[in-house]
Amino acid sequence: MRHNQMNKTTGKSREFHPLAVGYACLIYLFLFLPIFVVILFSFNSSARNIMFEHFTLEWYGRMFQNRQLMEAFWNTILVAFASTLIAVVIGTLCAVGLHKFEFKLKQTINQALYIPIVIPELVFAIAMLVFFTSLNVEMSLFTLIVSHVTFSMPFVVITVRARIAGFDQSIEEAARDLGANEWHTFYRVTLPMILPGVISGGMLALTISLDDVVVSYFTAGLDSTTLPLKILGMVKKGISPDVNALSTLMIIGTVGILFLSTAIQNHLERKQDSRTSSTGMSTPVQSRKASAP
Amino acid sequence: MGHLFKEKKKRSGGSRLSCIAMIGPVVVWMLLFLLVPLLYVICISFLSKNSYGGAGLPVTLQGYLGMLQSEYGRIFLQSLWLSGKTTLICLLFGYPFAWIIAHAPKKWKPFLLLLLMLPFWINSMIRIYGWITLLRSQGVVNQMLMAAGLIQKPLDILYTDGAVLFGMVYDLLPFTVLPIYTSIEKLDHSLVEAAQDLGAGKWHVFTRVILPQTMPGIFAGSIQTFIPSLGLFYISDMMGGAKTMYIGNLIKNQFLSARNWPLGAALSIVLILITLMLMRLYTKVGSLDDMV
Numbered sequence: 186m187r188h189n190q191m192n193k194t195t196g197k198s199r200e201f202h203p204l205a206v207g208y209a210c211l212i213y214l215f216l217f218l219p220i221f222v223v224i225l226f227s228f229n230s231s232a233r234n235i236m237f238e239h240f241t242l243e244w245y246g247r248m249f250q251n252r253q254l255m256e257a258f259w260n261t262i263l264v265a266f267a268s269t270l271i272a273v274v275i276g277t278l279c280a281v282g283l284h285k286f287e288f289k290l291k292q293t294i295n296q297a298l299y300i301p302i303v304i305p306e307l308v309f310a311i312a313m314l315v316f317f318t319s320l321n322v323e324m325s326l327f328t329l330i331v332s333h334v335t336f337s338m339p340f341v342v343i344t345v346r347a348r349i350a351g352f353d354q355s356i357e358e359a360a361r362d363l364g365a366n367e368w369h370t371f372y373r374v375t376l377p378m379i380l381p382g383v384i385s386g387g388m389l390a391l392t393i394s395l396d397d398v399v400v401s402y403f404t405a406g407l408d409s410t411t412l413p414l415k416i417l418g419m420v421k422k423g424i425s426p427d428v429n430a431l432s433t434l435m436i437i438g439t440v441g442i443l444f445l446s447t448a449i450q451n452h453l454e455r456k457q458d459s460r461t462s463s464t465g466m467s468t469p470v471q472s473r474k475a476s477a478p
Numbered sequence: 479m480g481h482l483f484k485e486k487k488k489r490s491g492g493s494r495l496s497c498i499a500m501i502g503p504v505v506v507w508m509l510l511f512l513l514v515p516l517l518y519v520i521c522i523s524f525l526s527k528n529s530y531g532g533a534g535l536p537v538t539l540q541g542y543l544g545m546l547q548s549e550y551g552r553i554f555l556q557s558l559w560l561s562g563k564t565t566l567i568c569l570l571f572g573y574p575f576a577w578i579i580a581h582a583p584k585k586w587k588p589f590l591l592l593l594l595m596l597p598f599w600i601n602s603m604i605r606i607y608g609w610i611t612l613l614r615s616q617g618v619v620n621q622m623l624m625a626a627g628l629i630q631k632p633l634d635i636l637y638t639d640g641a642v643l644f645g646m647v648y649d650l651l652p653f654t655v656l657p658i659y660t661s662i663e664k665l666d667h668s669l670v671e672a673a674q675d676l677g678a679g680k681w682h683v684f685t686r687v688i689l690p691q692t693m694p695g696i697f698a699g700s701i702q703t704f705i706p707s708l709g710l711f712y713i714s715d716m717m718g719g720a721k722t723m724y725i726g727n728l729i730k731n732q733f734l735s736a737r738n739w740p741l742g743a744a745l746s747i748v749l750i751l752i753t754l755m756l757m758r759l760y761t762k763v764g765s766l767d768d769m770v
Contacts, residue, residue, distance in 0.1 A: 209578045209590075212571065215648070216597045219608025222618065226611060275503040282500030294505060301512060303757055307709030307726055308746040311733050312515035315522060315743075335511045338504060367496065396601050398712050403733070413603035420607060420716055432604045439599045447592070 220436065227429035245434075248427035256408075257415040258431055264326060264401075264411060265394040268333035273387045276341030280382075281375060283342070284349045298339040309336060310403040317404065324406035332404045333397065337390035344389060348382025378457065381450045388446050395439065523743035541740030545748070550728070554748075557725035560639075561707040564646040568654035568703045569696065571647075576658040576695075580665075591659075594652055602649050606716055609645065610636060613717075642718040646707050653706070654699040661695025697760050705753050725749065 230239040248254060283291060301309060313332045322328060360374045376383075398413045405414055412435070416428060526538045544550070579590045597605060612618045613635045620632040635641060665688065673687045689696075711726030725745065732742025 205574075205578050209575060212575045212651075213593060216594070216651070219605045219612065219648075220597065220600055222608040222611050223604055275507065278500045279504035282497055286497040286501070288497065294501065297508065300508075300516075303705070304516075304753060305705055305709040305746075305749050307711065307729055308519070308749055309512075309516075311729065311742060311746055312519045313511070314733055315739065316511075316515035316518055319518065331511055335507065338507070342504065392599055396598065398601075398603055399709060402712070402730075413601050416601075416603045416607055417712055417716065420610065424607065428607075432601075432607075435604070436600050440596065443592075443596070443599055 223429050224433045224436065227426055227433045229426060229429075232425060244426040244430035248430045251425075251427050254412075254415060254427060254431060257410050257412045258435075260326060260329075260405075260409055261395065261411040261413070264329045264333055265391055268330045268337060268394050269387055269390040271330070271334045272338040272341050272390045273383060276338045276386065276390075277345050277379070277383050280342045280345035280349060281371070281379070283346060298342055301336045301339050302343075306336070306397075306399040310400040313400065314403040324404055324409065326406075326409045328404045328406070329401060329409055329411070332400050333394045336397075336400060337393050340389045340393065341383075341386035344386035345379055345382040348379050352378050377453075381453045381457075384446055384450050384453075388443070391442070392439075519743045519746055522739050523747050525740050527738050527740055538740075541738075541742075541744030544738070544741040545744055550745075553723050553728050554725055556722065557708060560643060560646065560724060561704050563643055564650060564707045565654070565700050565703045567643070567647050568651050569658075569700060572651055572654040572699065573658055573696070576655045576662055579655075580659055580662040594655060598652060603712070606645055606649070606713065609648065610716065613641065636717060639718065639722055642714045642722070642724075645713040645717040646710060649710065649713060650703045650707055653702040657698035657702060658692065658695040661692040661698075665691050701756050701760055705756065708749060708752070 225237065227244055228240050228242070229237050230241040230243065231237075283295065310332075313328070313335075317324065317328050356378070357370055357374055360370045365373065396413075397411075398417065401411050401414055402417075405411060410418075412431070416424065416432075419428065523541045524537050524539070526536060526540050545554075579587065579594065582590055610617070614620075615632040615634065615636070617636070619635065620629075623629045624632065669687050669691070670683060673683045678686065709726045709729075711724070711730045714722065714724050714727060729742050729745050729749070732738045732745065
């Protein structure tokens with residue numbers, strides 16, 4: 186039964202050693218343990234987060250009264266969605282442009298996109314700090330969003346570019362030959378094909394923004410703290426369980442978005458796969474394999 | 479043939495404007511918000527500290543000379559040592575883990591990968607906070623150990639250098655595992671089989687066939703662990719109780735509390751140089767695209 190599921194091409198037996206299973210479980214436990222703890226203690230009646238006493242939903246009501254906490258939460262959400270939106274729109278345009286056009290600086294742009302990815306986040310953060318300070322721009326939601334777009338956009342461009350590289354340009358040409366104009370071709374042909382890439386690029390941008398501590402630490406103003414910064418500030422003085430409650434809601438929210446986007450992506454890819462296979466076109470991976478000696 | 483040629487020409491002629499319209503926004507954005515700020519940091523590293531806490535003329539090497547203080551040298555070495563240890567531990571634990579995921583039944587793989595990515599999705603601050611709840615002197619772990627009668631008084635787990643290392647490994651392990659996983663997926667199993675057929679032992683197959691083939695992944699994973707670990711000042715703030723100084727904290731302080739911009743900028747330049755060196759090394763074995 187298990188052998189049936191094996192990938193035939195590798196041919197190697199995949200009987201799983203119990204030790205390997207145990208090891209993987211331990212690593213997963215290591216990764217998830219603190220998350221479980223945060224969730225568990227959000228239902229704890231004791232305010233001191235030491236031992237679990239009784240089950241309560243009190244903190245879920247209390248967190249709404251904690252104005253600073255709520256403000257930090259909404260800032261986080263606003264910055265994440267605004268920066269993702271900007272990054273996705275101009276990043277996708279750029280990826281399509283890089284694919285479509287040939288020009289002198291193309292290689293330079295392609296490589297420069299890796300700069301924000303490879304330089305240490307801290308260096309980028311202080312660069313933003315000195316830049317804004319020197320221009321006398323006060324730190325606010327605006328500076329936060331600008332910095333978040335800068336470090337998340339390259340991920341969008343690279344993800345979308347990888348997706349475009351894999352598709353058949355002749356479809357676009359066919360659309361144009363059949364009389365579709367540039368905009369129509371983009372909207373009806375190019376965009377649906379790259380949509381899975383756009384979604385995963387967008388999800389990547391959203392994640393990085395939600396998770397960011399270092400850059401936000403330097404570019405947030407006094408009235409624009411985000412939730413991670415709030416937690417960092419509170420940790421020394423002790424955190425009340427309403428932070429656990431809010432964190433739990435954020436965990437549920439992000440996991441929900443993740444599953445939704447994966448479902449949409451799978452749906453889109455399946456739809457496209459069925460379309461391409463019915464027209465007898467091969468994916469680049471298949472064709473590469475076929476041409477290999 | 480002639481028709482095709484004309485077609486192409488026509489398109490490229492009318493496309494200049496749309497080319498600019500499509501690529502322009504990203505280019506302008508990156509120039510303004512990435513290149514200019516970074517160049518500015520380079521400039522600051524050569525300026526001198528002024529009385530307002532910023533940087534100004536004259537041009538000096540103050541920032542770089544300031545780094546030569548023995549104290550800073552120690553901090554630098556300490557940080558490199560911590561990052562090195564973090565990377566090594568992540569590799570040691572991450573490689574077998576990546577191997578197991580890559581060889582799991584096909585049906586399970588997406589799920590296992592999703593589980594690996596899931597913590598990414600939850601803010602690292604929330605997760606570190608979870609560890610603090612567990613590890614602090616009155617935390618869950620100590621309470622349990624005391625209740626079990628194994629220890630008399632709480633152990634000092636948190637606010638030690640070990641705790642910082644632990645937090646780093648925790649935060650960065652998925653970054654090590656993913657590139658390694660990708661390279662194991664690409665592994666050409668026919669070579670492994672060939673080696674086995676030729677009588678190579680398990681250890682030999684691993685060191686001579688598997689390890690060289692997965693080297694790009696190991697490199698990418700190491701870089702993705704090592705570089706971020708140099709800047710994660712908040713982990714040492716939260717889990718180390720900010721007792722031991724690391725380069726991340728040092729740079730942060732130069733800009734926020736000590737207000738010595740030239741020194742902070744010079745330290746950042748060194749950080750960038752280390753990064754560039756590692757990237758150069760990396761591009762000899764793998765492609766940049768595998769890093770994303």
